[in-house]
Amino acid sequence: MSADGFSGGPPPGAAADWTIAQGWNGYTTEEHSTWLTLYDRQMAVLPGRACNAFLHGLDALDLRGEGVPDFTRISERLQALTGWSVVAVPGLIPDDVFFDHLASRRFPAGNFIRKPHELDYLKEPDVFHDVFGHVPMLTDPVFADYMAAYGRGGARALQLGRLHNLARLYWYTVEFGLMQSAAGLRIYGAGIVSSRTESVFSLEDGSPNRIAFDLQRVMRTPYRIDDFQQTYFVIPSMDELLDVTQHDFGALYTALAGAKDIAITDLAPGDRVITRGHQEYAASRAPAQLV
Ligand code: PHE
Numbered sequence: 001m002s003a004d005g006f007s008g009g010p011p012p013g014a015a016a017d018w019t020i021a022q023g024w025n026g027y028t029t030e031e032h033s034t035w036l037t038l039y040d041r042q043m044a045v046l047p048g049r050a051c052n053a054f055l056h057g058l059d060a061l062d063l064r065g066e067g068v069p070d071f072t073r074i075s076e077r078l079q080a081l082t083g084w085s086v087v088a089v090p091g092l093i094p095d096d097v098f099f100d101h102l103a104s105r106r107f108p109a110g111n112f113i114r115k116p117h118e119l120d121y122l123k124e125p126d127v128f129h130d131v132f133g134h135v136p137m138l139t140d141p142v143f144a145d146y147m148a149a150y151g152r153g154g155a156r157a158l159q160l161g162r163l164h165n166l167a168r169l170y171w172y173t174v175e176f177g178l179m180q181s182a183a184g185l186r187i188y189g190a191g192i193v194s195s196r197t198e199s200v201f202s203l204e205d206g207s208p209n210r211i212a213f214d215l216q217r218v219m220r221t222p223y224r225i226d227d228f229q230q231t232y233f234v235i236p237s238m239d240e241l242l243d244v245t246q247h248d249f250g251a252l253y254t255a256l257a258g259a260k261d262i263a264i265t266d267l268a269p270g271d272r273v274i275t276r277g278h279q280e281y282a283a284s285r286a287p288a289q290l291v
């Protein structure tokens, strides 16, 4: 993940591209067992909910292993499959640095792991979110191309001042995306597959809207980072997501400059609604903090 608002360069000990050594030998027994606990908790809910590409990715990378994965080991396998690798970073990094890594097929992952008392929620993405959540999909050749293209597109959106629109695409696909499969709706978004509660909520709860993916519609929809999503977007397949994002976004950005945002609870003309949510969950919680 990335964030703006950085001033100055990388922290002491980090390289110019913000990477650090993973320090795999430094993980404690407790930290390895936190990984295994989180892994096993997710696997109690993900079969039949996560998409096949994700579940295959877990196996292809042997991601349960014996604890926190060694980035060198998983990068070797990932390189052979799709040309991607995983590099360690201290936490959130500047947008331009993040895009540059993605465009070069390097996924920046936090090397720290959450503490046993914060298994269910933490603010900054840790190694479990970044590696368990994101890396399995990078074994899928189509998703792997999508992420690299997103990195190139990010640099452009920054120059054009439309990053807020492009960031919504990342949020509603890479982080919180659902997809259609012959067997029904499935999860591919990293923010969902790394959360035990949202894995169930996103597919089965009556509260959120589930709407067929539309590029412009997604780019007009803000998102919340403080609680479960109130709207999920469903892609027909990874191939179709890659297809609709391949053209130049220049004209789209121009059109978006004059378009209003769509509230996270609202349906818009032209929406193909898969489930209309009653939003009772969100109504029972603190008001959304929108990004
Ligand atoms: N086609 C986009 C552009 O012209 C780049 C992009 C590809 C963005 C895939 C996101 C995902 O900016």
Ligand code: FE
Residues within 6 Å of the ligand: 001, 125, 129, 130, 133, 134, 175, 190, 191
């Ligand atoms: Fe993430």
